[in-house]
Amino acid sequence: MTPDDIAGFFAARKNLNLDDYVELDFDFECTGDPREAAAHLCSEQSTAQWRRVGVDEDFRPRFAAKVLDLDATPREKFSIPVDGVPDKSVHACRVTIAHPHGNFGPRIPNLLSAVCGEGAFFAPGIPLIRLQDIRFPDVYLAAFQGPQFGVAGLRRRLQAFDRPIFFGVIKPNIGLPAAPFAELGYQSWLGGLDIAKDDEMLADIPWCPLAERAAALGEACRRAERETGVPKIYLANITDEVDRLVELHDLAVENGAGALLVNAMPVGLSAARMLRKHATVPLIAHFPFIAAFSRLAGYGIHSRVLTRLQRLAGFDVVIMPGFGPRMFTPEREVLDCVRACLEPMGPIAPCLPVPGGSDSAATLEGVYRKVGSVDFGFVPGRGVFGHPMGPAGGAKSIRQAWDAIAAGRSVAGDAESHPELAAALATFGGR
Amino acid sequence: MTPDDIAGFFAARKNLNLDDYVELDFDFECTGDPREAAAHLCSEQSTAQWRRVGVDEDFRPRFAAKVLDLDATPREKFSIPVDGVPDKSVHACRVTIAHPHGNFGPRIPNLLSAVCGEGAFFAPGIPLIRLQDIRFPDVYLAAFQGPQFGVAGLRRRLQAFDRPIFFGVIKPNIGLPAAPFAELGYQSWLGGLDIAKDDEMLADIPWCPLAERAAALGEACRRAERETGVPKIYLANITDEVDRLVELHDLAVENGAGALLVNAMPVGLSAARMLRKHATVPLIAHFPFIAAFSRLAGYGIHSRVLTRLQRLAGFDVVIMPGFGPRMFTPEREVLDCVRACLEPMGPIAPCLPVPGGSDSAATLEGVYRKVGSVDFGFVPGRGVFGHPMGPAGGAKSIRQAWDAIAAGRSVAGDAESHPELAAALATFGGR
Numbered sequence: 001m002t003p004d005d006i007a008g009f010f011a012a013r014k015n016l017n018l019d020d021y022v023e024l025d026f027d028f029e030c031t032g033d034p035r036e037a038a039a040h041l042c043s044e045q046s047t048a049q050w051r052r053v054g055v056d057e058d059f060r061p062r063f064a065a066k067v068l069d070l071d072a073t074p075r076e077k078f079s080i081p082v083d084g085v086p087d088k089s090v091h092a093c094r095v096t097i098a099h100p101h102g103n104f105g106p107r108i109p110n111l112l113s114a115v116c117g118e119g120a121f122f123a124p125g126i127p128l129i130r131l132q133d134i135r136f137p138d139v140y141l142a143a144f145q146g147p148q149f150g151v152a153g154l155r156r157r158l159q160a161f162d163r164p165i166f167f168g169v170i171k172p173n174i175g176l177p178a179a180p181f182a183e184l185g186y187q188s189w190l191g192g193l194d195i196a197k198d199d200e201m202l203a204d205i206p207w208c209p210l211a212e213r214a215a216a217l218g219e220a221c222r223r224a225e226r227e228t229g230v231p232k233i234y235l236a237n238i239t240d241e242v243d244r245l246v247e248l249h250d251l252a253v254e255n256g257a258g259a260l261l262v263n264a265m266p267v268g269l270s271a272a273r274m275l276r277k278h279a280t281v282p283l284i285a286h287f288p289f290i291a292a293f294s295r296l297a298g299y300g301i302h303s304r305v306l307t308r309l310q311r312l313a314g315f316d317v318v319i320m321p322g323f324g325p326r327m328f329t330p331e332r333e334v335l336d337c338v339r340a341c342l343e344p345m346g347p348i349a350p351c352l353p354v355p356g357g358s359d360s361a362a363t364l365e366g367v368y369r370k371v372g373s374v375d376f377g378f379v380p381g382r383g384v385f386g387h388p389m390g391p392a393g394g395a396k397s398i399r400q401a402w403d404a405i406a407a408g409r410s411v412a413g414d415a416e417s418h419p420e421l422a423a424a425l426a427t428f429g430g431r
Numbered sequence: 432m433t434p435d436d437i438a439g440f441f442a443a444r445k446n447l448n449l450d451d452y453v454e455l456d457f458d459f460e461c462t463g464d465p466r467e468a469a470a471h472l473c474s475e476q477s478t479a480q481w482r483r484v485g486v487d488e489d490f491r492p493r494f495a496a497k498v499l500d501l502d503a504t505p506r507e508k509f510s511i512p513v514d515g516v517p518d519k520s521v522h523a524c525r526v527t528i529a530h531p532h533g534n535f536g537p538r539i540p541n542l543l544s545a546v547c548g549e550g551a552f553f554a555p556g557i558p559l560i561r562l563q564d565i566r567f568p569d570v571y572l573a574a575f576q577g578p579q580f581g582v583a584g585l586r587r588r589l590q591a592f593d594r595p596i597f598f599g600v601i602k603p604n605i606g607l608p609a610a611p612f613a614e615l616g617y618q619s620w621l622g623g624l625d626i627a628k629d630d631e632m633l634a635d636i637p638w639c640p641l642a643e644r645a646a647a648l649g650e651a652c653r654r655a656e657r658e659t660g661v662p663k664i665y666l667a668n669i670t671d672e673v674d675r676l677v678e679l680h681d682l683a684v685e686n687g688a689g690a691l692l693v694n695a696m697p698v699g700l701s702a703a704r705m706l707r708k709h710a711t712v713p714l715i716a717h718f719p720f721i722a723a724f725s726r727l728a729g730y731g732i733h734s735r736v737l738t739r740l741q742r743l744a745g746f747d748v749v750i751m752p753g754f755g756p757r758m759f760t761p762e763r764e765v766l767d768c769v770r771a772c773l774e775p776m777g778p779i780a781p782c783l784p785v786p787g788g789s790d791s792a793a794t795l796e797g798v799y800r801k802v803g804s805v806d807f808g809f810v811p812g813r814g815v816f817g818h819p820m821g822p823a824g825g826a827k828s829i830r831q832a833w834d835a836i837a838a839g840r841s842v843a844g845d846a847e848s849h850p851e852l853a854a855a856l857a858t859f860g861g862r
Binding site (some may be wrong): 045046047048049050051052053054059062063080081082083084085102103104105107108109110112113114116117118119121122124127171172173174175176180184199200201203204205206207239240241242243263265266267268269270271273274277286287288289291292293295296297299300301321325326327328330357381382385386387388389390391 | 476477478479480481482483484485490493494511512513514515516533534535536538539540541543544545547548549550552553555558602603604605606607611615630631632634635636637638670671672673674694696697698699700701702704705708717718719720722723724726727728730731732752756757758759761788812813816817818819820821822
């Protein structure tokens with residue numbers, strides 16, 4: 001690129017109508033001139049060739065992505081070696097780009113293609129790049145429905161205020177037929193869970209068909225509601241081929257599911273948005289596949305970008321990798337994702353963050369302290385269903401832990417008079 | 432895990448009915464005992480808790496993923512640093528796992544959740560992992576349609592045998608209204624392209640609506656066919672929200688598109704499979720988003736896995752990052768993806784590989800030599816549409832280069848008597 005070519009991809013914020021742009025924060029490592037690399041990054045994701053041969057025109061003022069800010073720091077070599085790319089004149093850069101959303105419109109696949117596509121990951125001179133964050137103007141967000149129930153709607157449905165929402169993943173997750181599977185859910189509701197859920201890998205399979213499972217769990221759920229006097233939800237996993245989602249929504253809900261789980265990336269965010277238009281119950285996102293591009297600090301896509309997109313697609317709840325070394329996710333990243341669920345997002349309602357991973361009564365207080373509010377879901381698996389006193393005992397242990405926390409007492413102290421809590425701490429506390 | 436727990440996740444090939452399993456090759460780096468890490472990897476992706484509390488049962492024989500082979504080599508530290516994970520007793524491992532497909536069935540989202548999900552990327556002790564390859568038994572593949580046209584069908588449609596298929600990405604890719612956009616396509620067909628295509632970022636947008644574009648390009652395509660006497664295809668990009676794909680298929684085809692482009696990951700592989708059931712024209716996959724999880728040697732998912740899945744979903748053509756340092760993709764990886772398109776895959780027909788990235792008449796011979804056969808597509812953008820003699824000259828330069836190669840002559844030699852080829856080599860040859 002010539003200096004003039006490069007300059008055409010830079011702009012000052014005050015000279016743009018920011019309603020026309022999504023803003024992207026990228027970190028990247030480049031070889032050569034950082035300004036030229038940043039210009040290429042804009043060019044490749046928008047007007048890669050901005051004029052016809054022999055025609056005096058320039059599509060960049062309206063259609064080009066533009067650099068708003070660029071910081072570059074020399075570094076000795078790439079933070080991650082890239083096959084075939086020599087460490088030559090390397091800079092680590094942070095850039096904010098304004099990308100005109102009129103290029104693609106309020107469509108998730110086209111948005112993803114523009115901001116996480118060939119343009120971002122194949123810009124000349126930039127072998128390492130990470131999309132760190134994305135911001136949308138309200139006029140863009142207004143084209144999306146967002147969560148139908150959100151945090152407030154889910155709380156109303158469960159009549160659960162001023163505390164976390166207590167989920168549990170029914171285990172054994174794979175292999176049980178509907179009847180014994182429902183019995184586990186029933187026990188966990190009696191013990192105090194709000195929502196007993198299918199594992200994200202449990203599908204509509206012949207050895208435990210969704211219709212039969214939803215009927216058995218739905219019946220168990222209503223029985224538990226009658227016996228406890230408290231609203232309960234069976235959360236059915238309807239992750240399946242896209243052209244079955246609406247049919248499975250109806251099948252699961254008619255049979256007794258009160259909310260539906262979808263693996264957001266495997267099904268696709270656009271399919272989730274389609275389901276949202278049809279849904280009559282809360283939609284819960286699970287996180288398979290996201291770690292494949294979000295784990296490393298120096299490459300890929302920050303998981304909060306996916307959290308924002310899941311909220312935009314209309315999920316009421318987003319289950320995400322939680323705290324602790326077990327989930328390989330830095331605490332600040334979990335908190336970034338929690339905030340991405342709850343913070344203001346124009347007309348889009350908040351969704352409930354559920355940071356999860358090997359949780360139990362022993363980890364509840366830590367999660368609560370880190371999140372810093374009651375607006376989260378807590379989702380043990382073995383912490384409830386592998387509890388030595390069974391799922392009712394496991395669920396009780398969670399509620400006993402919360403009662404201690406809410407009253408400002410020590411969880412360990414309360415364990416002395418609560419055998420379920422004591423057993424949970426003894427079994428899971430060392431993890 | 433106890434030694435007995437670990438042993439339950441190992442099996443010998445001869446003791447399994449391999450028709451019941453997909454096989455997965457993972458490379459991973461772990462801390463601690465590699466056998467235990469491999470067992471966790473199996474457990475997390477299948478029966479994470481394989482018995483109910485208080486019940487004498489074991490779901491593993493039928494439902495567990497099982498280690499078939501494991502090689503472990505100590506290494507000093509992780510190949511990529513992972514935030515919060517200390518370099519303690521690190522091993523680099525290669526493992527082959529048999530994963531029972533009865534756990535999820537012939538459904539792409541559930542397959543992805545099982546093999547690229549929480550189980551693969553959150554196994555205890557394994558912060559770094561890469562799914563290197565996947566193999567399916569024929570009985571599993573038989574549930575999929577695969578490509579409708581494939582390589583042979585596309586060749587018949589174009590009456591183009593014994594040579595590569597010549598694509599071109601119409602540029603300027605963003606900003607042109609339908610009429611001048613169609614004129615560029617028309618010129619490129621006259622010059623010798625088989626298929627003129629929309630850029631993967633060009634959507635159904637108000638400044639160039641798909642219906643209008645398909646009508647203009649369809650008319651131009653028929654005109655070019657009449658004038659050249661050779662079949663031509665306009666490849667329209669219908670990447671959009673999932674619930675518009677079928678409608679846009681019909682709209683584009685009725686107006687004149689002869690094939691359809693879909694950004695496979697942004698739309699979702701399952702949505703592509705849905706479209707395949709409805710499609711009456713060849714479906715072409717483009718590669719946005721895949722690099723976000725496939726570029727690094729030590730983490731993520733190898734791009735050939737995605738190539739196989741795109742073929743399985745029913746794409747007739749797979750556009751992929753091609754050769755040369757510009758695309759940051761090692762030559763062996765490009766060739767792995769090419770092979771994944773063409774090699775036998777049970778009942779699933781071959782699809783056409785299109786390794787692309789800054790191609791022109793100057794790069795054709797290199798691509799052909801590397802691929803080692805004529806079964807590929809060649810997809811320049813600026814190499815045709817940024818050619819100093821315009822798109823007709825650009826397309827001619829490609830065909831002139833191929834004529835030289837096919838006849839065993841030197842491309843540079845032929846340039847002496849072919850001004851389009853000479854201009855292409857002068858303009859693009861130094862890249």
